[in-house]
Amino acid sequence: MGISKTELFTKKQNELANIARALGHPARIAILQHVVKINACICNDLVGELGLAQATISQHLKELKQLGLIQGTIEGTSVCYCIDPKVWEKYKKLFSEFFLEVKQASKANCSPDCC
Amino acid sequence: MGISKTELFTKKQNELANIARALGHPARIAILQHVVKINACICNDLVGELGLAQATISQHLKELKQLGLIQGTIEGTSVCYCIDPKVWEKYKKLFSEFFLEVKQASKANCSPDCC
DNA sequence: CCTATTAATCGTAATATTGCATTGAAGCGA
């Protein structure tokens, strides 16, 4: 019904999914990459950099902020964004663990011609 | 307008976002974890394992298949799913690279009290 | 052939997301 049944899953599964969903938009990937590239702060170069409207970018920034991936501090009339290295590191680890789960899965339970 | 302006972004950004979006649902995380855990193949234990309807799970499996993360081979009357290690490895690398971009971002361009 | 099992697909409803124009608030310079 358009709503995820989050109660069926573990906290960790939901957490992973939330982060992944936040990264699941090229604009947000681009925003993060640009913030990282400029190395620290950014206000609304993003509007010029990506081809999206200011309102749209603001919305994407909001989502990233909610996840804690970036911080915004007021800098006079503009806002200065930078990533939060601690959160970034935490999420990086979460994903690494997830991807590492596979290792070298053997084909034990599999019929010979499966997969 | 509800549609992502993918043409504004690089191929790599879109690719990353696509994978992330696919991982951006706890059911798909759970499916992947279960497939990995059982180590090779799975049919529709998933329906029992997660509390979702068969149609819903089938839909999630379809998305994962479209991404190439898992393969399904017909096994009599049931279908056997397993992850594709090559694709898994490829995506793992993509994400690692993305997360590594940050490294130890200095605060060069930043005002003293920013971030 | 008949039936049960399994999974894909279709149709539908509810909800979420994306993108933007517009509005609102707050700081800055004249």
Place this chain on the structure above:
DNA sequence: TCGCTTCAATGCAATATTACGATTAATAGG
């Protein structure tokens, strides 16, 4: 103070996603 700039918040329209019941298709086993 009066604009001007910068960004956040809101509200809308278009589209996507999530979930499920019902149906369909394929196969195995009698």
